[in-house]
Amino acid sequence: VIKLLYSPTSPFVRKVLVVARERGLENRIERVAATAHPVNRNDAIAAINPLAKVPAAITAEGLSLFDSRVICEYLDSLAGAQLFPPAGPARWSALTCQALADGMVDAAVLVRYETHLRPQPLQWAAWRDAQTGKVERALAGLEATLDQWGAGLTIGSIAAGCGLGYLDFRFPDLHWRQSCPRLAAWLEAFSARPSMQATVPRDTH
Ligand SMILES: N[C@@H](CCC(=O)N[C@@H](CS)C(=O)NCC(=O)O)C(=O)O
Numbered sequence: 001v002i003k004l005l006y007s008p009t010s011p012f013v014r015k016v017l018v019v020a021r022e023r024g025l026e027n028r029i030e031r032v033a034a035t036a037h038p039v040n041r042n043d044a045i046a047a048i049n050p051l052a053k054v055p056a057a058i059t060a061e062g063l064s065l066f067d068s069r070v071i072c073e074y075l076d077s078l079a080g081a082q083l084f085p086p087a088g089p090a091r092w093s094a095l096t097c098q099a100l101a102d103g104m105v106d107a108a109v110l111v112r113y114e115t116h117l118r119p120q121p122l123q124w125a126a127w128r129d130a131q132t133g134k135v136e137r138a139l140a141g142l143e144a145t146l147d148q149w150g151a152g153l154t155i156g157s158i159a160a161g162c163g164l165g166y167l168d169f170r171f172p173d174l175h176w177r178q179s180c181p182r183l184a185a186w187l188e189a190f191s192a193r194p195s196m197q198a199t200v201p202r203d204t205h
Pocket of ligand 1: 009010011012036037038039051052053054055067068069102109
C-alpha cells in the first residue's frame with residue numbers, strides 16, 4: 001500500500017485522490033489524516049516532506065514522495081501512464097495546464113491564509129489583492145486555453161477541475177463563472193465524473 005498524508009479540504013490532495021480513482025488504485029492507498037499549517041509545523045508531515053505540506057506519500061518500497069505532481073505521476077505510472085503523456089507537445093501542454101491550475105490554487109491558498117490565519121493587524125490588503133489578481137488572471141488563462149486541454153482527461157484537466165472546485169469551496173464570492181462561461185460549462189460536465197463526486201471538499205468540523 002501507499003500511505004498518503006492527506007487533508008479532506010486540500011485541492012492538491014484531491015488531485016491525488018482523483019488520479020487514484022481514475023486509474024483504479026484507490027484500494028492501494030491508505031489515508032492518514034494530517035493537518036498542515038503554514039506556521040505551526042506538523043512533524044508527522046515534516047518527517048516525510050521537509051516542507052511540511054500535504055499531500056505527502058510513502059510508497060510500498062519506502063520512498064518518500066511529494067508534492068502532488070510527483071505523487072500523481074507515480075500513481076499514473078503504476079497503472080501504465082495515461083494521464084501524463086510521453087514527452088512531446090501533449091505532455092508539455094498537460095503539464096503547463098497543471099502548472100497554471102496549481103499556481104492559481106497556490107495564490108488562492110495564500111489569500112486564505114492571509115485572511116483566516118494571519119492576525120488582523122498584520123494583514124496587508126494590497127498583497128491579498130495582488131494574489132487575488134493572480135487567481136483572476138489564471139482563470140482567464142484557463143478560459144482562453146480550454147480548447148487545448150478541455151477535451152481530454154489528463155493531469156491538466158484534473159488539476160483544473162480540482163482548482164476550480166477549491167475556488168467554489170473557499171471563495172464562493174469570487175463569481176468566476178460570470179467572466180468564464182466556457183470554463184463554467186466545462187466544470188459542470190467534468191464534476192459529474194465519479195472521481196470528482198467522491199472527492200468533493202468539505203469541512204469536517
Ligand atoms: N505544490 C504543492 C502544494 C501543496 C500545498 O500547498 N498544500 C497546502 C494545503 S492545501 C499545505 O500543506 N500548506 C501548509 C503550508 O503551507 O505549510 C503540491 O502540489 O502538493
